[in-house]
Amino acid sequence: MRDWQGIVAPSKTPRFIIDRLAAEIAKAMAQPEIKTRLERNGVEPVVDSNPEVFGALIQSEVTRWTKTAREAGMRAD
Numbered sequence: 493m494r495d496w497q498g499i500v501a502p503s504k505t506p507r508f509i510i511d512r513l514a515a516e517i518a519k520a521m522a523q524p525e526i527k528t529r530l531e532r533n534g535v536e537p538v539v540d541s542n543p544e545v546f547g548a549l550i551q552s553e554v555t556r557w558t559k560t561a562r563e564a565g566m567r568a569d
Contacts, residue, residue, distance in 0.1 A: 497535075498546050510543050 499517060501510060520526055521539045530537045540546065 496549065498550075500550075514543055 499513065501513065518539045521537050527537050
């Protein structure tokens with residue numbers, strides 16, 4: 493299993509803002525000192541500045557864990 497983290501924005505955020513955030517995050521993650529600090533903390537930085545790819549990952553995880561929770565008989569009370 494692999495952990496992942498990301499940054500999300502409200503659903504009605506204008507595309508130009510999403511694109512700008514993605515570009516700035518990619519630029520920051522490309523800085524050697526940031527990459528080194530993350531790696532020292534056991535994080536393997538993977539940057540994909542395509543919001544649709546990240547959205548698809550989130551949706552696949554929701555589907556996966558919803559199924560797992562249902563099969564295990566888990567409920568949110």
